Amino acid sequence: MKIGDKIPPKTKKFEIDKRLLDLAEKAESGCSLAFGEINRNARINGEKVLNAFVNNRFSSSCLNGTTGYGYDDLGRDTIEKIFAEVFGAEDALVRHTLVSGTHALTVALFGLLKTGDKLVSLTGKPYDTLEEVIGIRGNASGSLRDFGIEYSQVDLLPDGTPDLAEIFRKGRDAKVAYIQRSRGYSHRPALTISMISEIVSAAKNANPDVIVLVDNCYGEFVETTEPCDAGADVAVGSLIKNPGGGIAETGGYITGKKNFIKMIENRLTSPGTGREVGCSLGQNKLIAQGLFLAPEIVAGALRTASFVQEIMTLLGFNVLPKPNTKRGDIVTAIEMPDADSLIHFCKGIQKGSPVDSFVSCEPWDMPGYDAKVIMAAGAFNMGASIELSCDAPIREPYTAYIQGGLTYATGRMGVLVALQEMLNNHCLKTWAL
Numbered sequence: 001m002k003i004g005d006k007i008p009p010k011t012k013k014f015e016i017d018k019r020l021l022d023l024a025e026k027a028e029s030g031c032s033l034a035f036g037e038i039n040r041n042a043r044i045n046g047e048k049v050l051n052a053f054v055n056n057r058f059s060s061s062c063l064n065g066t067t068g069y070g071y072d073d074l075g076r077d078t079i080e081k082i083f084a085e086v087f088g089a090e091d092a093l094v095r096h097t098l099v100s101g102t103h104a105l106t107v108a109l110f111g112l113l114k115t116g117d118k119l120v121s122l123t124g125k126p127y128d129t130l131e132e133v134i135g136i137r138g139n140a141s142g143s144l145r146d147f148g149i150e151y152s153q154v155d156l157l158p159d160g161t162p163d164l165a166e167i168f169r170k171g172r173d174a175k176v177a178y179i180q181r182s183r184g185y186s187h188r189p190a191l192t193i194s195m196i197s198e199i200v201s202a203a204k205n206a207n208p209d210v211i212v213l214v215d216n217c218y219g220e221f222v223e224t225t226e227p228c229d230a231g232a233d234v235a236v237g238s239l240i241k242n243p244g245g246g247i248a249e250t251g252g253y254i255t256g257k258k259n260f261i262k263m264i265e266n267r268l269t270s271p272g273t274g275r276e277v278g279c280s281l282g283q284n285k286l287i288a289q290g291l292f293l294a295p296e297i298v299a300g301a302l303r304t305a306s307f308v309q310e311i312m313t314l315l316g317f318n319v320l321p322k323p324n325t326k327r328g329d330i331v332t333a334i335e336m337p338d339a340d341s342l343i344h345f346c347k348g349i350q351k352g353s354p355v356d357s358f359v360s361c362e363p364w365d366m367p368g369y370d371a372k373v374i375m376a377a378g379a380f381n382m383g384a385s386i387e388l389s390c391d392a393p394i395r396e397p398y399t400a401y402i403q404g405g406l407t408y409a410t411g412r413m414g415v416l417v418a419l420q421e422m423l424n425n426h427c428l429k430t431w432a433l
């Protein structure tokens with residue numbers, strides 16, 4: 001090749017319809033207010049996280065792992081102190097051996113509840129995978145019900161907000177009161193921290209001894225305080241969502257009051273050994289670095305979410321939450337008119353992902369769910385939904401739940417690829433363009 005020859009393009013660019021690109025510009029200009037708030041929260045949360053690393057003297061030795069029993073794992077123990085501080089709690093368990101959010105919630109519930117105790121959900125039906133844990137769907141042996149733990153729930157009001165009067169009534173004889181912050185696969189708003197604070201007050205007024213446990217999945221770092229700051233006793237989440245910052249490879253956390261964490265750590269491993277055991281292998285660096293990055297990564301996911309809210313609204317879709325309303329989590333629900341639109345949108349998200357972009361995702365019977373589920377997650381950590389991902393049970397009202405996006409540039413592009421896929425398959429009303 002001579003100087004001056006045209007260099008053949010090595011890469012093919014995404015082919016996005018000009019009308020969609022123009023609409024994207026318009027959507028983005030509608031995001032400026034939301035972006036301002038996101039930047040502010042990321043700064044405050046970033047400072048909080050850095051402070052916790054300094055206050056707890058995180059050292060280079062903490063980056064090393066242990067094997068075997070894992071006694072005296074300095075990194076693990078320090079990370080747990082840092083999590084406790086960041087989450088406004090007295091204590092924390094942060095373990096890669098908690099295999100998912102569902103597992104972390106299960107360990108917490110079994111640690112706190114004993115035969116004859118009552119569990120009450122204050123925010124309606126809990127997340128799908130929790131139904132089998134509680135024993136209200138299927139008959140999995142080893143459920144809470146199997147161990148003689150009673151369950152009841154306070155349904156949400158028709159507008160999807162908590163029923164504070166009923167919480168006061170039903171919360172009276174419960175040992176554990178359960179709050180789910182994120183929407184899960186239900187069409188209701190995620191709870192803000194101030195709403196969680198009101199629910200905690202209602203539950204504690206009814207029964208000062210009740211243990212309030214919050215499923216904090218998808219909520220971490222969306223605001224500048226967390227459920228334990230708002231009076232919750234225990235808060236639980238997954239490390240392949242927000243607090244893992246896209247870096248943690250697996251794991252979960254349980255934060256809360258010291259005495260409750262003590263009960264839970266005996267269930268985590270075994271009574272007596274509790275938190276003293278559990279080797280970290282090579283996970284300390286990844287978990288610590290993930291938490292360090294998490295406020296900024298969550299901000300990327302939130303910017304992507306704002307873009308989704310704006311552009312889908314411009315295209316005539318109904319989204320929840322509405323653009324420029326206060327958020328409680330990183331999830332956006334998009335009402336699709338039919339299964340076809342839902343499936344093409346998810347396939348498009350997969351096409352616009354960094355990993356397995358060439359794979360066509362299909363609905364399947366996923367363990368723990370009662371309808372077929374389609375999941376687009378071309379993620380570096382398998383199934384990580386802090387990375388751009390979209391999932392949906394294939395059942396009416398055909399709602400797509402989209403979340404994540406490690407960076408805004410890639411999240412925004414992934415969404416445009418999904419819209420192009422819908423356009424190519426006649427799932428977009430061209431009048432809207």
Ligand SMILES: *Cc1c(COP(=O)(O)O)cnc(C)c1O
Pocket residue numbers: 100101102103127129180181182183184215217218238
């Ligand atoms: C993700 C999630 C869970 C836990 O799910 P895993 O897939 O087991 O991590 C629980 N509750 C809510 C609201 C969630 O979003």
